[in-house]
Amino acid sequence: MIAPVAKAKVEAVHKRRDVFVGVNMYANTMEGLVTSETAEPRENNSKAAVSLDSGALVKLRAVGKLEELRSRIVKKASEVNTSVFLLNMGSIAEFKARADFATGFLQVGGLDVISPNGFASVEEAVAEAIQSGASAYCICSTDDNYVSLVPEVCAALPGANIILAGYPAEMVQSYRESGVGTFIHLKADVYDTLSELAANMGVL
Numbered sequence: 309m310i311a312p313v314a315k316a317k318v319e320a321v322h323k324r325r326d327v328f329v330g331v332n333m334y335a336n337t338m339e340g341l342v343t344s345e346t347a348e349p350r351e352n353n354s355k356a357a358v359s360l361d362s363g364a365l366v367k368l369r370a371v372g373k374l375e376e377l378r379s380r381i382v383k384k385a386s387e388v389n390t391s392v393f394l395l396n397m398g399s400i401a402e403f404k405a406r407a408d409f410a411t412g413f414l415q416v417g418g419l420d421v422i423s424p425n426g427f428a429s430v431e432e433a434v435a436e437a438i439q440s441g442a443s444a445y446c447i448c449s450t451d452d453n454y455v456s457l458v459p460e461v462c463a464a465l466p467g468a469n470i471i472l473a474g475y476p477a478e479m480v481q482s483y484r485e486s487g488v489g490t491f492i493h494l495k496a497d498v499y500d501t502l503s504e505l506a507a508n509m510g511v512l
Contacts, residue, residue, distance in 0.1 A: 310365065314368055317370045318368075318370050318373065319497075320370070321370045321371055321374065322373070322374065322497045322498055322499040322500070323495065323496070323497055323498070324498060326370070328370075328371050331371045331374055331375060331416070332371065332374055332416055332498060333412065333416075334412065335378070335412070335415045335416045335418070337415050337418060337420070373499055374416065374498070374499055377417055377499060377502060377503060377506075378416065378417055378418040379418075380512060381417050381418040381419065381502075381506055381511055381512070382418040384511050384512070385418070385420070388443075388509075388510060388511050389441070389442070389443040389509070389510075390418070390419050390420050390443065390506075390509070390511055391419070391420040391421070391422055391440070391441070391442040391443055391444075392410075392414050392419050392420070392421050392422065392442055392443070392444045392445070392446055392471065393422045393424075393436075393437045393440045393442035393444070393445050393446070394407050394410055394411070394421065394422065394423045394424070394445075394446050394448050395427065395433045395434075395437060395445055395446065395447045395448060395461060396423065396424060396425065396426045396427060396433075396448050396449070397426065397427055397430075397433060397447065397448065397449040397453060397457055398426055398427075398428075398449050398450070398453055399426060400426060402426070402449050402450050402453060403426050403448045403449050406448040406449065406473035406474060407423055407448040407473070409473060409492075409494075410446050410448055410471070410473040410492060411423055413492045413496075413498060413501075413502075414446070414492075414502070416498050416502060417498075417502035417505075417506060419502075419505075419506075422440050422442060424436060430457065430460045430461055430464060431464075433461070434461065434464040434465060437465070438465075443469060443509045443510070443511075444468070444469035444470070444471060444490075444505065444508070444509050445461070445465060445468055445469065445470055445471065446470075446471035446472070446473055446492070447461055447470065447471070447472050447473065447488075448473045451474060451476045451479075454472070454474070454476060454479065454483070455479070458472065458479075458483050458486050458488060459486050462486040462487030462488065463486075463487075465487075466487070467487075468487070469489055469490070469505070469508050469509055470487050470488045470489055470490075471488070471489070471490040471491070471492060471505065472488045472490070472491050472492070473492055473493070474491070474492075474493055475491050475493035475495070475496075489505075489508060490504065490505050490508070
């Protein structure tokens with residue numbers, strides 16, 4: 309009975325339905341390494357009124373896996389490129405909301421986010437992105453703009469780690485075929501998504 313409840317609590321944290329400021333929301337990247345307690349079995353208390361045959365329950369913290377992931381990424385930062393460049397396309401009104409969301413999402417994992425001013429053209433954006441030396445690139449704009457932007461950006465950055473801020477369901481398969489490897493959005497599991505992205509970036 310306890311196990312599914314515990315699983316649901318962890319999932320609520322990973323999907324950011326339950327907010328822990330500084331961990332799964334508004335993470336402070338200046339904090340450096342985050343210490344996380346390891347979930348370990350505990351011995352039964354010999355003075356307890358009741359003891360479980362299988363031993364005491366495992367000590368579990370809902371934010372533990374996220375803290376552990378961030379610590380692993382931060383430790384690698386000195387030897388591996390952990391930066392993500394935001395391709396902020398169009399006007400401020402078109403890219404700001406998703407750029408802010410992407411920044412907060414990526415910083416949960418301790419990734420270094422480069423968020424420049426908006427770009428008027430794909431050529432200009434890609435040139436600055438490449439010059440930045442980032443390990444991954446995140447496209448931030450509107451769903452309407454993505455129809456033309458995604459194929460252009462992916463063609464200009466072949467083989468790169470491309471992230472899309474948003475999840476236009478009817479276009480996801482097409483964008484994957486173009487070269488988008490990761491989608492970050494409100495319903496995404498931040499732990500699974502960042503773990504996969506970090507692996508693609510060669511961080512983990």
